[in-house]
Structure formats: structure tokens, C-alpha cells
Amino acid sequence: MSVTILELDGLSKSFDKQSAVSDVSISVQKGEFIALMGPSGCGKTTTLRMIAGLDAPTEGQIRIWGRDVSQDAPWRRDTPLVWQSYALFPFMSVRRNVEFGLKQRGMIAKDRTVKADEWLERMGIAAFAERMPHQLSGGQRQRVALARALATEPELLLLDEPLSALDPHLKVSMQTELVRLHRELGITFVCVTHSHSEAFAMADRVVIMDKGTVQQIGAPQQIHRRADNRFVAEFLGASNILDVKVLYADASGVAADSAIGRLSTQAPALKPVQVGEALSLVVAMDRVEIARSLSGAVNQVPGRIAMMEVMGASITAIVETEGGVTLRSQLSSRDIESNPLAVGDTVVASWDPASAYFVAH
Amino acid sequence: MTKRTGSIGDTLTLLSLRGWAFIVFAFIFAPIVSMAAFSFNADRFPSLPWAGFSLTWYEQVFADPMIRRGLVNSLLVALAVAPLSTAIGFLAAYVDHRFQFVGKRLYMALASLPPTVPVVIMGVAMLTFQGRIGLSGTLFGIIAAHVVISAPFAMVLIRMRLAELGPDIEAAAWNLGAGPWATLREVVIPFCAPAILASIFITAAVSFDEFMIAWFISGQNETLPVRVLALLQGQVSPRINAIGTLVFTTSMLLVILAQALAFRSKAGRR
Structure with a gap:
């Protein structure tokens, strides 16, 4: 079962001599839902951006299927990202947004419309295909962003704070939906979040980061039972x-x-x-119990x-x-x-x- | 306080403000309005009473081969200047938006410099320089000079639009497999389209109106504003009114189109 799709090996990044990420090594299995979690400035987003090729590592390797991609331009990697800001193309209709990645892969217009419509259907936003992004609500934009990233059927999906811009009542339903989508597609999700309730609810494994370094990697229950530090x-x-x-x-x-x-x-x-x-x-x-009187036990x-x-x-x-x-x-x-x-x-x-x-x- | 409630004092303030605004606009537009009005006056002297409606002056304007040639020259120059300076302005703005490099502030200062140079100096400089390279007196010379002064306008307009692009949009295109050229073609240029069109109109207007530099370097190839001055120096003819009205209408049309495009693109988003 465990086949490694993504390996971060001694990954470091400094901006103007300021270290943002240092010596991060994580190995992600195919089909896994990994959450990178930590306080703001802990380097989780920089790590995600390096996987997508948007920031170049100062040191270390990023291997996808064993091949080092750390020097590849972002457009040569197949690592679609769901942006915190959604980053939808504002002058394109919802359908054309979803078609964008397919178009870059040289798919002909007719086929990509069919494909885009399939994804819009799947995400429950088929009715908005002709709309412009600014005519949509936050939850709808989120679905467009997901459809756009998934349309090319990647094996690895990156998500940057996917729930942070949503209203509280939408957060929970979108959380459930992400988990369902992950299970149905069987692909690997790498998700950055600052919220441990999100990370623990969705991820198979959680990576906790602080000051650019990994503090602990483990299943939510395992981390919850025993913190490493x-x-x-x-x-x-x-x-x-x-x-x-x-x-x-x-x-x-x-x-x-x-x-x-x-x-x-x-x-x-x-x-x-x-x-x-x-x-x-x-x-x-x-685990702390409250009693009325001493009973002679320890602690x-x-x-x-x-x-x-x-x-x-x-x-x-x-x-x-x-x-x-x-x-x-x-x-x-x-x-x-x-x-x-x-x-x-x-x-x-x-x-x-x-x-x-x-x-x- | 709602708008409806208000004392007599408030009403007076409002009225006098309106009156003041009216006087200011009247002061600005009175000469233009009177020029337009007298361009249709049958009498050859611009005096009241109005002698009746006539298109004589327009007919005479279009019958004059020198004026016609000036108009054609002006249009040709504007037609060439608009896309050229817009393209240069776009590239200058995109370089500023896309790249970080040493000396960027100097680069931006230089790129926005031409309109701040006094036009007389610019005209003399262009005349000497173009005289040396044999460009002086040709339409190409005027086009080159006008591109220099209008490209910064294009750059400013397009830069404002690029500032709204947000840092993630281009990266999102790369992330979906579009290389830098595909991103420029399919994302950046379409996003800037309203500003690009607006700057085409603005630069056309700048070139179409420009007198001083053209006066220095046009030689035999007079543009319309240069021809107008020649006419004025010779005699005072109501034809001037007709030409002025034509030029004003053309420029205004271009500027209004540019404004409308720029405004629409702002209102449409977000």
C-alpha cells in the first residue's frame, strides 16, 4: 500500500538570509491526506509553495515519484494548488477557469468544455458555468477553485488554508466535502492550515511545524495522545x-x-x-479528574x-x-x-x- | 441627519456651492462653446447677433488642401503612435510589475520622465537629434517624438490596472501549466485589456493635440495643430473655429472613451 509519491528531503529556504524553512524532511504516501500545521510564520505555506515550484528551495530536494523536481519551473510540475485567495481568473467565466489547465495541456476546445462541465457537475456548481467569479459567493468560488485544480486529474493536490476564507457554517460542510472528495478520488492531498481542529478532522497524518522546522509528524490520535515536545x-x-x-x-x-x-x-x-x-x-x-477528597492514590x-x-x-x-x-x-x-x-x-x-x-x- | 432636514442656511450654502461650480465650468467651457457656436455662424466675424446657421466654414476647411493634408498627417501619426506607445507603455509597466531588480526606481523615474520635460526643450532636442540622423521633417520623426511623450501615459494607465492583478493570479496560471508567455497572452493581457484600450485612446489624443514638438520637427509634413497656427498667423478666419471644434470633438471623444473603459473595468470587478 505504501508507495511514496512526494518526498521532501532536507528542504530549506531563506529569504534575504532570514530562514523561513530549515531542514524539513517529510515523506508522503500515495493517497494520503497530509496536513501541514503550525502558527503563522512557521514555514508551512513556504513549504507548500516550494512543492508547487513557486519558491525555490535554498537547500534540499523535492522528489515526486522519486524524481527531483526542485529545479523544475512551476508550469512543468503537476501540482495544482487551491489558493487561499482562490486566485480565480477574474475576467474568465467559471467554465473557462476550469478549462484553463486543460487548455495548457493542449486539449481541444470541445473536449475541455465537456471535461470542465463534468467537474462543475461533480462540485455542484454546474448552474454557474457562465457566471464570472465576482458573481459568486465564497463557498461557490471555493468549489470553482477545487474544480479548476482537479480538472487535469492530478495525483497530488495542494491546498493552502482552504477553509480560512469561508463563513463558520460553511467551514464544517466544506471540511466534510474535502474528506469525501479525498476518499473518492484516492489522490494525495497536502493541506496547509493553522487550525488544529481542521487538521485533526481531515488529515491522515499531521505535520506540526514551528520556526521553519518540523516539530512532530504523526496521526492525529497519536499526536493528541503524546506530544513529542x-x-x-x-x-x-x-x-x-x-x-x-x-x-x-x-x-x-x-x-x-x-x-x-x-x-x-x-x-x-x-x-x-x-x-x-x-x-x-x-x-x-x-484526563484530569476532580474528586471531593484525597483517596491515597498517586498524583x-x-x-x-x-x-x-x-x-x-x-x-x-x-x-x-x-x-x-x-x-x-x-x-x-x-x-x-x-x-x-x-x-x-x-x-x-x-x-x-x-x-x-x-x-x- | 438625513438629506431632507436642513435649515435655510444649509440651503443657501448648497445653492452657492452649485452656483460656484457652475461659474467655474462656465469659465472653462465658455471659449470652447463660443468657438463651436461661431463655427456654425454664417457671418464671417465672430460677433453677435448671430447671422444664421451655416456649414460654410466646414466646407472651406475640407476644401483647403493644406488643412486636409494636416488632418491626414495628424490622423496617420496618431494612428501609428497609439499602438506603438501603448505597446511600449505596457512592456514598461509589466517589467515593473513582474521583476525585482537593482535600479528599479531609477528605471521607473526615467520611464515617466518625458512628459515632465518642457516641450520647447523636447522640441529643440528632437529637432537637433532627428536632424542628425535624417529623420527631421518626416512623419516617422513626428511619430517617434510623439511615442516618446505618450508612452509614459500608457505606462501609468496600465500600471494602475496591473496593480489590481494581485500576486496570486499569474502564479495560479503557472501552477496550472501555463508558461510565462502563455500566462502573458492568456491572463495578463486579457486582464489589462480595458486599460490597454483606454491607453490607445489617450495616446491617440495626446498625439493628435500635440503642437510644440510637431511645430519644431514637422517641416513640410505639418500636422493639424501646426497648420492651425500657420492659419492664425495669416488671417483671422472663422475656419479656425471649425477646425478647433473638430479637433476638440475628436480629442474629447477619445478621452471620454478612455475614461469610460477605465471606469467600467473598475466597476466590474470585486
Whole structure:
């Protein structure tokens, strides 16, 4: 199954000596949906533009089907891009926009109209074939941009923030549609996004970038379960991150000292750790439980509820501990019904040592 | 505050503003209107009362072989200047839009320079230079000189349009397999079409009206404005009114066409 279609090998790019992307290596399998994700300025868009040939790498190779294309002009690559701005040709009708790529491949007028109309039909915008781009809504333009990029039946489709310009209610439906389209076509999607909800909902694998470098590559669940480093854990924003100092470490786990007492994990450290080393302990917010009293188990932290944040069906209890550290516990509304909590309550926050892990400080 | 409510003071302000605008426009257009009016006057002297409608002066204008030749020369020159200077203006604007290079500001300054040079100096310079290379006194000489002064107008118009193109559109064409030439042909030029047409009309108007340089270098091949001066120096004839009206109408038509095109292209997008 796994056939590599796209390989980025030690890819670097600097603009005026300012490094935008440095030493990025990613290998993408045929038919995979890959999301490049990170804060703005992390180099994800530059990476995508280099794949399309719109920016030239300073160092490294881009291989498509094993062939180095990094010196090829953009018009010699078959890497259509769905632009964040859509970049539709404003003076051409929707149909002629979709025909554009076919025309460049020398397809005769009659055939390309047939082909374009097929794609417009498929994207549900056949009724707008004669319209000009400025007469369309954002969602319709997005579909035209997709049809235009897909009309030449590429094996690799690049998407630059495909949902960012859409209204919130359209985002979700377009997200579903992209996933469906990806499954139906069976081609490879490389999608840049700054939103982890988008990336995690759509992609088979997510590449998290920061300051031009890859921080972690993995399946959404895998990244969610275990961040490779503190940046990823912070960027995902769903975990408590505590500063700790290692007390002892062995194959069964690590124990460490922190401002809120002694904490331990059952997962072994990813890298060997030294006694006395400063590390960060990561505990997913939804793994933190709230009890009324101490029970004698490990990782029990007494505190007081400082705030309750309601976000739809989930509620985050913010617990101020005696050590001055704030812990967040994500609870469902059902948890709250069975165990009502109020601001000011004295509680004990705890978590299973198997669900916490250490990352480098 | 809605438009309807307003005191007497507001009304007075509005009225006096309108009056002021009217006076300004009257001041500008009165000579032109009176010229046009007297060009149809049967009396040979431009004085009131009006002596009756007549096309005599137009008939005389078209009967005069010198004026006819001037008109033909002017039209030929304008016809050649418009596409030439538009093409040069387009290329200058596209180079500015497409490429980054050292000395770009100097390049842009030089490209926009010609209309800022006093025309007398330009005329003398053209006369000496063209005299040396044997171009002086020919229609080609006038065409060359007019291309020099009108190309910057074309460049400015087209540059404004290119600024609206957005950085992604050309890259999108490359991304879909169009090389630089195909992109220029199928994306950039069609996108600029309204500005290109507008600049064809504007440069034609600039050339058609241009007097000073043509006066220096035209020699025997007089253009219409040069012929008008020769006529004026000889005698005051109502034919001048007729020619003036023709020239004014032609230029205005060209400018209005250019404006309409430029405006339509703006209103159509986004």
C-alpha cells in the first residue's frame, strides 16, 4: 500500500538570509491526506509553495515519484494548488477557469468544455458555468477553485488554508466535502492550515511545524495522545504542562518533584532522563479528574475551583492548587450533573499515571 | 441627519456651492462653446447677433488642401503612435510589475520622465537629434517624438490596472501549466485589456493635440495643430473655429472613451 509519491528531503529556504524553512524532511504516501500545521510564520505555506515550484528551495530536494523536481519551473510540475485567495481568473467565466489547465495541456476546445462541465457537475456548481467569479459567493468560488485544480486529474493536490476564507457554517460542510472528495478520488492531498481542529478532522497524518522546522509528524490520535515536545503540547492547547525535576527514573516510569508535590508517570521517558533534570510534565485536560477528597492514590493535588468555563457540551474546571499552579480539567456536562461543582469548592485534582508523560523542558 | 432636514442656511450654502461650480465650468467651457457656436455662424466675424446657421466654414476647411493634408498627417501619426506607445507603455509597466531588480526606481523615474520635460526643450532636442540622423521633417520623426511623450501615459494607465492583478493570479496560471508567455497572452493581457484600450485612446489624443514638438520637427509634413497656427498667423478666419471644434470633438471623444473603459473595468470587478 505504501508507495511514496512526494518526498521532501532536507528542504530549506531563506529569504534575504532570514530562514523561513530549515531542514524539513517529510515523506508522503500515495493517497494520503497530509496536513501541514503550525502558527503563522512557521514555514508551512513556504513549504507548500516550494512543492508547487513557486519558491525555490535554498537547500534540499523535492522528489515526486522519486524524481527531483526542485529545479523544475512551476508550469512543468503537476501540482495544482487551491489558493487561499482562490486566485480565480477574474475576467474568465467559471467554465473557462476550469478549462484553463486543460487548455495548457493542449486539449481541444470541445473536449475541455465537456471535461470542465463534468467537474462543475461533480462540485455542484454546474448552474454557474457562465457566471464570472465576482458573481459568486465564497463557498461557490471555493468549489470553482477545487474544480479548476482537479480538472487535469492530478495525483497530488495542494491546498493552502482552504477553509480560512469561508463563513463558520460553511467551514464544517466544506471540511466534510474535502474528506469525501479525498476518499473518492484516492489522490494525495497536502493541506496547509493553522487550525488544529481542521487538521485533526481531515488529515491522515499531521505535520506540526514551528520556526521553519518540523516539530512532530504523526496521526492525529497519536499526536493528541503524546506530544513529542513542549511546543506541540502548548500549540495543541489541550494539556496541562507542569515544570518538574526528576527524582528517579526506570523502565516502568519516572517520578518527579514539582511545585504541587511529587508526581509520577507509568510511561517510560522517550529519551533517557537524568536524576535532577528539569522536564515538563504533560497531562491532557480531559484526563484530569476532580474528586471531593484525597483517596491515597498517586498524583493527587488538592486545590480550589477558581473558575468554570462552559464551552458547549464540555466544561473546563480551573483548579488553583496550594502550590500556586493552575490545573485545567475538561469535564462533560454529564460529569457535572453527577458531581456538581461550583466556584470556591475545595477539591482534589488527580490523574492516572499512565496518561501523563514527560517532554523536554 | 438625513438629506431632507436642513435649515435655510444649509440651503443657501448648497445653492452657492452649485452656483460656484457652475461659474467655474462656465469659465472653462465658455471659449470652447463660443468657438463651436461661431463655427456654425454664417457671418464671417465672430460677433453677435448671430447671422444664421451655416456649414460654410466646414466646407472651406475640407476644401483647403493644406488643412486636409494636416488632418491626414495628424490622423496617420496618431494612428501609428497609439499602438506603438501603448505597446511600449505596457512592456514598461509589466517589467515593473513582474521583476525585482537593482535600479528599479531609477528605471521607473526615467520611464515617466518625458512628459515632465518642457516641450520647447523636447522640441529643440528632437529637432537637433532627428536632424542628425535624417529623420527631421518626416512623419516617422513626428511619430517617434510623439511615442516618446505618450508612452509614459500608457505606462501609468496600465500600471494602475496591473496593480489590481494581485500576486496570486499569474502564479495560479503557472501552477496550472501555463508558461510565462502563455500566462502573458492568456491572463495578463486579457486582464489589462480595458486599460490597454483606454491607453490607445489617450495616446491617440495626446498625439493628435500635440503642437510644440510637431511645430519644431514637422517641416513640410505639418500636422493639424501646426497648420492651425500657420492659419492664425495669416488671417483671422472663422475656419479656425471649425477646425478647433473638430479637433476638440475628436480629442474629447477619445478621452471620454478612455475614461469610460477605465471606469467600467473598475466597476466590474470585486
